[in-house]
Amino acid sequence: MIVSPVVLSLKKICFGYPGGQLILNDLDFHIHAGDRIGLVAPNGSGKTTLFHVAMGLLKPVSGTIEAFGKVRKKEADFVEVRRRIGLLFQDADDQLFSPTVLDDVAFGPLNLGKTREEAVNVAEKTLDFLGLTGFEDRVTHKLSGGEKRLVSLATVLAMEPEVLLLDEPSTGLDAATKEKLIDILNSLDLSLVFISHEFDFLSQTAQHIYTMENGRILFDKELHLHTHQHAHLMGQQPHKHI
Amino acid sequence: MNQDSFAEGHSVIHRIDPRLRLVGAVALAVVVAVSYDFTTLITALALSLLLALMAQLDLRTVIRRLLAPILFLLLLWAVLPWSFKGESFLTWGLITLTRPGITLCAQISLKTIALMVTFMALLATMTVDTLGHALNRLRFPDKLVVMLLITFRYLFVIEQEYRRLLRAMKIRNFQPKTNLHSYRTYAYLIGILFVRASERARRVHGAMICRGFSGKFFSLREFSPHPWNGAFCFFITFSLILLIILEWVV
Numbered sequence: 001m002i003v004s005p006v007v008l009s010l011k012k013i014c015f016g017y018p019g020g021q022l023i024l025n026d027l028d029f030h031i032h033a034g035d036r037i038g039l040v041a042p043n044g045s046g047k048t049t050l051f052h053v054a055m056g057l058l059k060p061v062s063g064t065i066e067a068f069g070k071v072r073k074k075e076a077d078f079v080e081v082r083r084r085i086g087l088l089f090q091d092a093d094d095q096l097f098s099p100t101v102l103d104d105v106a107f108g109p110l111n112l113g114k115t116r117e118e119a120v121n122v123a124e125k126t127l128d129f130l131g132l133t134g135f136e137d138r139v140t141h142k143l144s145g146g147e148k149r150l151v152s153l154a155t156v157l158a159m160e161p162e163v164l165l166l167d168e169p170s171t172g173l174d175a176a177t178k179e180k181l182i183d184i185l186n187s188l189d190l191s192l193v194f195i196s197h198e199f200d201f202l203s204q205t206a207q208h209i210y211t212m213e214n215g216r217i218l219f220d221k222e223l224h225l226h227t228h229q230h231a232h233l234m235g236q237q238p239h240k241h242i
Numbered sequence: 243m244n245q246d247s248f249a250e251g252h253s254v255i256h257r258i259d260p261r262l263r264l265v266g267a268v269a270l271a272v273v274v275a276v277s278y279d280f281t282t283l284i285t286a287l288a289l290s291l292l293l294a295l296m297a298q299l300d301l302r303t304v305i306r307r308l309l310a311p312i313l314f315l316l317l318l319w320a321v322l323p324w325s326f327k328g329e330s331f332l333t334w335g336l337i338t339l340t341r342p343g344i345t346l347c348a349q350i351s352l353k354t355i356a357l358m359v360t361f362m363a364l365l366a367t368m369t370v371d372t373l374g375h376a377l378n379r380l381r382f383p384d385k386l387v388v389m390l391l392i393t394f395r396y397l398f399v400i401e402q403e404y405r406r407l408l409r410a411m412k413i414r415n416f417q418p419k420t421n422l423h424s425y426r427t428y429a430y431l432i433g434i435l436f437v438r439a440s441e442r443a444r445r446v447h448g449a450m451i452c453r454g455f456s457g458k459f460f461s462l463r464e465f466s467p468h469p470w471n472g473a474f475c476f477f478i479t480f481s482l483i484l485l486i487i488l489e490w491v492v
Binding site for chain 1: 369370371374391392394395396398399442445446448449450451452453454455456458460462
């Protein structure tokens with residue numbers, strides 16, 4: 001079996017706010033090219049923190065971050081990381097800060113030094129790909145929740161990243177939008193890491209599911225999703241097994 | 243919150259390049275602000291009304307938006323005429339209204355109304371983001387443009403947060419009264435809004451950095467040429483010259 005190269009690797013990462021407990025404690029985490037990893041863990045276990053540390057938004061107390069074959073320490077090191085790794089924030093209102101959709105989707109490409117024409121081109125292509133044709137001049141704060149999530153995804157994809165970190169992408173979406181999101185994610189040729197609490201979402205998107213405990217990722221306790229059939233009372237009523 | 247209601251029209255003014263409107267409005271403001279001659283001020287008021295007419299502004303909304311400055315002007319009228327020293331105009335017992343006081347009040351009132359109406363006609367007829375992009379094209383500093391645009395964007399989010407908190411208070415039967423409990427609750431409300439706004443600012447900044455933001459603002463907006471642009475330039479230049487002649491030459 002050919003092992004794909006490691007794109008992002010966090011080694012012995014510790015992170016905590018001054019005076020508080022460590023949120024990440026000796027955490028090890030590696031992403032190989034093409035991985036699709038789901039992270040399931042209770043609220044407050046440090047999943048979002050993990051993403052922000054990987055992007056260089058939070059500086060770890062100790063440990064090393066290696067991305068695309070280089071150790072990343074300083075703010076300047078992360079400029080390249082942020083170009084190649086996209087982060088989808090939990091709250092779309094944090095991600096969409098421009099007045100109109102086109103402005104927002106083109107924001108990343110423009111920052112990467114593309115000309116206006118190229119940026120608009122990439123933005124329009126990305127919007128088309130996500131089925132958001134005609135959204136260019138919509139005002140971002142007037143979009144619905146589902147539209148906001150998809151436009152946020154467009155803003156990240158427009159940067160043409162190699163890895164995508166998604167912080168609860170399916171939370172708060174209706175069934176149709178969730179279906180659409182799953183289709184989109186499965187059609188992407190990227191390495192993906194999802195934070196999610198929804199097993200039905202993860203079962204359709206992730207290959208591996210990890211959990212977090214005491215500020216660490218548990219590899220040995222990898223969860224396996226499976227379906228099974230059995231009979232019981234009231235079985236005709238819609239219900240869930242967790 | 244609907245600050246954009248003037249921005250949605252399709253009048254002649256709406257179609258004129260926002261940059262020209264911005265420069266025109268500022269130029270008129272400067273000239274009117276330093277003028278004191280009544281002929282000049284009344285002409286300026288007439289011009290502003292003409293611009294409002296061209297922009298097809300809704301008269302009722304214009305008056306509603308003028309209420310706040312008018313309130314301020316009434317305050318001036320209540321104080322200045324008797325507190326200003328000079329030739330007396332009317333005397334009622336102890337109170338003497340002076341001519342210079344009344345003149346000053348009239349000048350301030352005319353200037354205020356003329357400029358407010360001009361700005362409504364020329365600037366309120368564009369959305370805040372158009373204003374931001376126009377400022378950017380006029381080489382306004384990036385930092386100020388980004389601040390303007392982001393303030394406008396998050397005003398709505400913070401307002402929503404405010405309404406959410408207010409609802410949370412209401413469903414637990416909060417009724418504002420004149421007591422310490424009410425004051426404390428309102429203080430909490432304002433405090434938590436500040437905390438949430440600063441938390442959000444941190445997250446938004448993170449999101450911007452993740453997409454390569456380094457302080458440079460790029461504008462995608464194209465301001466296309468329009469045949470009316472030339473006519474507008476001519477109109478503004480003509481108005482400026484007219485006002486300057488009335489004030490300083492005649």
